[in-house]
Amino acid sequence: QVQFVESGGGLVQPGGSLRLSCAASGRILSIPGMGWYRQAPGKQRELVASITKDGSTNYRDSVKERFTISRDDAKKMVYLQMNSLKPEDTAVYYCNAPWDGDRETYWGQGTQVTVSS
Numbered sequence: 001q002v003q004f005v006e007s008g009g010g011l012v013q014p015g016g017s018l019r020l021s022c023a024a025s026g027r028i029l030s031i032p033g034m035g036w037y038r039q040a041p042g043k044q045r046e047l048v049a050s051i052t053k054d055g056s057t058n059y060r061d062s063v064k065e066r067f068t069i070s071r072d073d074a075k076k077m078v079y080l081q082m083n084s085l086k087p088e089d090t091a092v093y094y095c096n097a098p099w100d101g102d103r104e105t106y107w108g109q110g111t112q113v114t115v116s117s
Helices: none
Strands: 002-007 010-012 018-026 034-039 046-051 057-059 067-072 077-082 091-096 111-115
Touching (some): 018 034, 018 091, 018 111, 034 077, 046 067, 046 077
Parallel strands (some): 010 111
Antiparallel strands (some): 002 018, 018 077, 034 091, 067 077, 091 111
């Protein structure tokens, strides 16, 4: 069983920053290519950032230049640094392995990010 546990969300004012963390545990020797997703109320879940095993990154246009994804393989952790946050970034954020065939079984509880004044 593989588990991803997200943390670090909260309430922040527009323009503020948050750093999300994702801890991998269970039957996993090394973390695969990973991604951060988000789901806003009434909207579909979307992939906002991804990072391959060799560290190549990709971002959704709406978060480019504001979000940075990173990984620490030794700690089996993945991070999402979010700067210049906007109200439209409000969502529940999840981490998962977008290229893994069993990813649908890995979804965690997510962490709520609320951007509001």
